[in-house]
Amino acid sequence: MIDDSIIELGILTALAELGGGARRKEVLGAIERRFGALLELDDTRRRPSGRDVVWKNRASFVRNALVDQGLLQPTRCSGWGVWALTARGEARAATLASEVVLCPAFRSIAIDVAGRMRDGHSVGLVPGETTFTDNALLHLAVNFRASIRIQRFTVNQEASNGADWEWWIRERHGYVGFRVQAKRVHPHLGRVALDQPAAKGVRSRFPRQIDAFSENCRRDRIAGLYCMYNDARLATSGLVLAPPGPCPHGPDNADLWGCSLVLVDTAMRLANDRALDASTVLGAGIPWHRLVCRSTRRTLTASVFDAFSQMRAAELALRRRVRERRGERMANHPSEPELGPAPAVEPPEEVLEAFIQGHGFVEHSRSEDLAGLVLIDATRAADLAARQ
Ligand SMILES: [Zn+2]
CATH class of the missing domain: 1.10.10.10 (Winged helix-like DNA-binding domain superfamily/Winged helix DNA-binding domain)
Known part of the structure; x- marks a missing residue:
């Protein structure tokens, strides 16, 4: 109920x-x-x-x-x-x-994705990842007209390597930004195509899509995430997945894994190890509502940082264990960062401008790989609350 x-x-x-x-x-x-x-x-x-x-x-x-x-x-x-x-x-x-509403909406979208994947599977017509992304973004845009603005860069649609979306959240005390690339778990093979070749135009520089995504995130100093759309059957069949964290917005539900987030560094390790079966990949992630889930006392940006911190710590710990098993030392190359960038805190000029202008548009994206921007502005509401 x-x-x-x-x-x-x-x-x-x-x-x-x-x-x-x-x-x-x-x-x-x-x-x-x-x-x-x-x-x-x-x-x-x-x-x-x-x-x-x-x-x-x-x-x-x-x-x-x-x-x-x-x-x-x-x-x-x-x-x-x-x-x-x-x-x-x-x-x-x-x-x-x-501050509170995003989590239930994210939960709702994930449950919807899991259901549509299963429906699609039952009639041999599973939507592609862009359809799921479009539906999720449309849901957010329509239901949060006051605080969420979504902008697609139409010119980049064709050129885009894997439809990376950049997300920015603004709060009174600061910003947080990250990039998301969507992937659908193959409905029949139960496999995630993290080894997908890069688009033809960039293949000389990047063999795989994931190489381009990871490198672009490093270049622009912004964290990268994969959003894995799946039917959540893995979660129901009792495979080993990380236990869901406490969420005050509703009971645990296997379908919440319908949209699961995996750190780009984790995805890269799995792609290099060719460990691309869905249970392994999803087991290394979190359901996406946890990124924006917060209890009443915490801010949205703090929740985002927390979720990233946990994912990064888990990835580092795992890499450490693997190296220890192989007898290697951890910091062989201290100058080389072990993981890609953490979430960004300083938006690029054009994003800052769009926030300041309220519902301003971004004319040019800084990267031709970006399919679009998701801007979440939580400041006006927070200001209202501060005035009461
Ligand atoms: Zn929640």
Whole structure:
């Protein structure tokens, strides 16, 4: 059953996006679009009275509790059938929109990907990685109109080596940036093509796509991640995967592995070792919602850094063990960094400019390999919260 805290989150943020007040039906529609994949059979069945489905009925009770907390207006103020935020509710929603909401949306997208992969497999029509990426980005853009801006560089689409997207998150105290390349686990072979040859134009310099991706990340001093779309059957069949971390936004679910993140350095090691079966590759990653999952006291950027730190520490520890087994010493070449760059904290000029201008566009990307940019601006909401 969907958690009441998710419904509460949904009501507050949906109302904020709908201008502070809206009819119950509109609010529930907005929640369903955003968190629909989190609804379970129990939630979507009709109540015995037949008049309402279970989760919508529960949403009315959650709404009443929010009225009691002074976050929503009572019916005598908002009008019959209309739900509306109070000033306190608006301030609360602003904080939530910037700091809490991303994780449930990421969870929802991952569950959706896992389901579509399985559906596709059952009829021999599994979507490609660009379709999954487009759907995920569309979901984020539509549901976070105020804080997320997604820009595709159309000129780079053809030239792009592997459709790398650069992500930047802005908070009051700073920025964090990283790059993501998507890969789909082969639906029949259960294999991840990390050994895919590079595009023809760059093959003289980089034999494989991953060499180009890793090298471009190093050149631009920004962390790189692989996002692996998969059907999550590995997670359900009990193969060895890292245990999910604590997430206050919902219960553990194998389908959360539908979008799994693997550090580019880890992917490179696996590609070099030709260890490309899905269980090995996914076992070296984390479900992508953990990148943006935060408890109420922490900031979004801190969560991102944390997730990267854990992945990097795990990769270093593993490399150390391998070397010890081989009897090699760890720091043979101290001048050569063991891993690629950590997440970037200083956005390039054009990204900075786009953030400062609110919804400004980036005219030229700094790398011809970039398919586009995902800009997440959490500052305005945080400022609102600071003023209350
Ligand atoms: Zn979470």
